[in-house]
Amino acid sequence: MLSSPRARAKVRLALALTALAAGSAAAIVPATAAVASPSSDAWNETAYRGQVEVVRTTDGPADPSVLTGTVFVDRDRDSVNDRNERGLRGVVVSNGRDVVTTDSRGRYRLPVYDNMTVFITQPSGYQVPVDASNIAQFHYNHLPEGSPELRYGGIEPTGPLPDAVNFPLVQSNPAKSQEQHCVIAGDLQPYNKTEVGYAREGAINDLAQRHDYQGCGTLFIGDVVGDDLSLYPDVKELTGLTNGPARFLPGNHDLDYDAETAEHSFDTFRAQLAPAYYSYDVGDVHVLALNTVRYPCTPDVDNADGRRPQCDDPAEKPAYNGRLGDDQLAWLERDLAKVGRDKLIVVASHISLLNWADEGSPIHNVDQVREVHDLLNGRKAVAVSGHSHSIENMKTGDLAQGWRDLFGVEGLPFPHITAGAISGDWYSGELTEDGYPVAVGRDGGMPGLLTLDVKGNSFKERYTVTGKDDEVQTQLGINSPAYREWYAARQAWNEDQQGEAPEPGDPNVVDREDLTGRTWLTTNFWMGSTGSTVKVKIDGDPEREATRTQELRGEDQLVGPEWSDPHAAAQQLLSDASLADRSMHLWRFELPADLAAGEHSAEVTATDSYGRRFTDELRFQVVEQR
Structure with a gap:
């Protein structure tokens, strides 16, 4: 995340949250059934475990300016390129700049650079080996003298160029299938071992119960840890509990902050987890795992237009920026040139190409977003x-x-999804009975995981809230004048804590004055989007359509209590947490001013852009006067 407030203490919420938490009932109409396992065999019984083969002799390679090797089918699964094992033709291999394909015997040749990571693009229908922690093994770091002195070690000296680097593969039906379930895990981001435990009890436990992602696996899209890179072994223990290959890309909290140049800013990440960028194929999907964090950013490269002044003093005040390096951009173009135009392209990154929460910030979107869009012109992508x-x-x-103002973008050429976070709002808030924090996010969203359900080159996205069924997709609340008055008073008190703190009262009680002063039933539909609808039925009357607060038609963000998620914000204002004072997936329905005193029910049906329906219910009370 951009700037996590780690100085905050974990504050246990007051008992008043019990009433708030009861404000939204669980969904009762399933939209999608749980996905069955594609195989009766457990992942641990079938996973291909091994490593890249690095061959060295006393003489060394004949030409130290060229790296050679073979991509081979490892029939006996020992990670050694035996004589009777065939090489695989047409596999893409790269040094992070150049991109080549293997010949009829599986051989490749690549130019050598002093600091490079050599990797293959896993071809569809094959699986690269995974280690004991389920982490995909498909790359070799070449850094003869090792990293400069770094707090967390970086890359140890690799010595002279090997004679060969050979990449083993095995055939895999799960990786060949036209049906894939690709788990996208945002911001695991533990800052200590306690928070590692929260992740284990939460989203990782959910993944341990699932068996639908063996082919595509889990892609952790950055901020794998929270600045303390010594926690990578703890993260590996977590991925060892999952049921498919684990891959990673770097985030701004995975940096070697003591690196003086961008060349070495992710050395520890590269040594422990993965290349800084790479690609892989499963089914008809080509995944581009990009590094969109440049650190330290510099005035000549990052602030040539004057919009990123934080990049002007990298020596004394180093900062990061959302940007692709020149080598990576060249690699991206060459990689895509090898990809069939019938493939679905999944562009994965930590900092978004474009996002909504920080749509006006040049550092929290990617400088070359238009170049990336142009490279994908005419392709099916997300x-x-x-x-x-x-x-x-x-x-x-x-x-x-902000996208128009900063980058001249006049509309998204393909879907862009921000995947939420396993850590939610940095593991803040009270603990649930399952042992992890509520951690309600800045948009009122809940911690969880995104899955792309793919058939051929088409996909549907779904979001799974940690510890919940897939049917739970909405959160209801009541935004009344009384709530908005309390919001302003509590926000002021939080800034200057004098006297008694204003109390929120019962969130599900409104009086006649509230109704005549505009009171809305709000629906936070986490995967809601353009093309979604929300309809409300009060006390069994004919349903009527709610209005989306942000239509994403070029308008600026609408911010403040009137545009907030009251169910989320009321909890957040009672703790040291972010504030859901805006959202691009909030709908609201104005309650009739003539509702009779007494108990009422609101039944909400949220329908996504694919026609999947989810229902939720809120019971509330109307009184004449508080």
Whole structure:
């Protein structure tokens, strides 16, 4: 995430939250059934475990300016390129700049650079080996002298160029299937071992119960840890509990902050987890795992237009920026040139190509977003990202004012999805009975995981709230004048805590004055988007349509209590947490001013852009006077 307030203490919420938490009932109409396992075999019984084969001799390679090797089918699964094992033709291999394909015997040749990561693009129908922690093994770091002195170690000296680096593969039906379930895990981001435990009890436990993602696996899209890179072994223990290959891309909290140049800013990440960027194929999907964090950013590269002054003093005040390096951009173009135009392209990054929560910030979107859009012109694509700890389902054609102002974008050329966060609002708030914090996000979203359900080259996105069924997709609340008055008073008290704190009262009670002063029933539909609808039925009357607060037609963000998620904001104002004072997936329905005194029920049906329906219910009371 952009700037996590880690100085905050974990504040236990008051008992008043019990009433708030009861404000929204669980959904009662399932939209999608739980996905069955594609195989009766447990992942641990079938996973291909091994490593990249690095071959060295005393003589060394004949030409130290060229790296050679073979991509081979590892029939006996020992990670050694035996004589009777065939090489695989047409596999893409890269050094992070150049991109080549293997010949008829599986051989490749690549130019050598002093600091490079060599990796293959896993071809569809094959699986690269995974280690004991389920982490995909498909790359080799070449850094002869090792990293400069870094707090967390970086890359140890690799020595002279090996004679060969060979990449083993096995055939895999799950990785070949036209049906894939690709888990996108945003911002795990533990800052200590306690928070590692929260992740284990929460989203990781959910993944341990699922068996639908063996082919595509889980992609952790940055901020794998929260600045303390010594926690990577703890993260590996977590991925060891999952049921598919685990892959990672870097975020701004995975940095070697003591690196003096961007060349070495992710050395520890590269040593422990993965290349800084790479690609892989499953089924008809090509995943581009990008590094969109440049640190330290510099005035000549990052602030040439004057919009990023935080980049002007990298020596004394180092900062990061959302940007692709020149080598990566060249690699991206070359990689895509090898990809069939019938493939679905998943562009994964930490900092979003474009996001809504920070749509007006040049550092929290990617400088070269238009170049990336141009490279994908005419292709079927979707972008997925993390960083903002928000859930955003943005469709083709959507537009925010900041995207136009900063980058000249006049509408999204393909969907962009911000995947939420496992850590939610940095593991803040009270603990649930299952042992992890509520952590309600800045948009009122809940911690969880995104899944892309793919058939061929088409997909549908779904969001699974931590510890909940897939049917739970909405959160209801009441935004009344009384709530808005309390919001302002409590916000002021939080800034200057004098006297008694204003109390929120019962969130599900409104009086006649509230109704005549505009009171809305709000629906926070986490995967709601353009093309979604929300309809409300009061006391069994004919249903009527609610209005989306942000239409994403080029308008600026609407911010403040009137545009907030009251169910979320009322909890957040009672603790040291973010504030859901805006959202791009909030709908509201004005309650009739003539509702009779007494108990009432609101039944809400939220329908997503694919026609999947979810229902939720809120019971509330009307009184003549408080």
